[in-house]
Amino acid sequence: MDPSSREQPWVEPDAIDPVAPPLRSPTLAHQWWRDVSFLHWRVDASRVADLLPPGVRPDVIDGSTWVGLIPFRMSAAGPGGRWSVPWAGDFLEYNVRLYSVDERGRRGIVFLSLDAQRLLVVAGVNAALRIPYRWARMSCAHPAPGLDPSGERLVYTSVRRAPGRARTHLEVEVGEPIGRPSELDHxxxxxxxxxxxxWGRTWWVPVTHAPWPLRRARARVVDDELVAAAGLPGLSGSAPDSVLFSSGVHVLFGRPERV
Known part of the structure; x- marks a missing residue:
């Protein structure tokens, strides 16, 4: 949607804050995101604008927006804020995402694709919110819990089962903790x-979590087809412009709101 076509002006987003606001609605679900690698490429906003849903536009920093390829482990997911679902609540997920802001100034993410191990999760989330989950065969070699991951190399692999056969193979070397993350990191x-x-509308799904414990990282290998399959060919064939790593955070989800 072109903001210039609206009778009411868009609200400009607030300054970036690493501290999440509290949820205004009941907690619908919770989960841990662990062993998260953030691989990002800088792009012009015009390249991704048509990939966003109505009512949102690309979020921009220093004149550019970004495309992310984010592999991680989902853990202890379940309804409400306490209960976890055995087996189905623990799986690998790799997503391709864009950065968005809506007319009320709320910053967010738009997922172009999400590949996950659990067919039950893929079917359920697609049916409920039309979020583009795909079933995939996946693996991740990760640091042992409780150990300093500096110098560790995480190896993420995924082959989409259907539709298509898009795959990715990533090797990320974990670096030192970031004491003061930059505005771009946030x-x-x-x-x-x-x-x-x-269901014919654009929705905002609020989440809250503690600030990410971030580390510098280096992409040793990026052999990826997921970004191209999501509608951005040629991008992940170049080295990422930013690579970060986090051991993870606990995330709470609120009730979806109309945009």
């Missing part, structure tokens, strides 16, 4: 909601 990670289009 822009790429402190996103407390997602925009999605379902």
């Amino acid at each position: 822009f790429l990670t402190a996103r407390f909601g997602a925009h999605t289009h379902a």
Whole structure:
């Protein structure tokens, strides 16, 4: 949607804040995001604008927006804020995402694709919110819990089962902790909601979590087809412009709101 075509002006987003606002609605679900690698490429906003749902536009920092390829482990997911679902609540997920802002100034994420191990999760989330989950065969070699991951190399692999056969193979070397994350580091990670289009409307799904414990990282190998399959060919064939790593955070989800 072109903001210039609206009778009411868009609200400009507030300054980036790494501290999440509290949920205004009951907690619908919770989960841990662990062993998260953030690989990002800088792009012109015009390249991704048509990939966003109605009512949102690309979020921009220093004149550019960003495309993310984010592999991680989902853990202890379940309804409400306490209960976890055995087996189905623990799986690998790799997503391709864009950065969005809506007319009320709420910053968020738009998922172009999400590949996950659990067919039950893929079917359920697609049916409920039309979020583009795909079933995939996946693996991740990760640091032992409780150990300093500096110098560790995480190896993420995924082959989409259907539709298509898009795959990715990533090797990320974990570096030192970041004492004072930059504004860009926060822009790429402190996103407390997602925009999605379902049932003929665009929705805002709020989330809250503690600030990410971030580390510098290096992409040793990026052999990826997921970004191209999501509608951005040629991008992940170049080295990422930013690579970060986090051991993870606990995330709470609120009730979806109309945009």
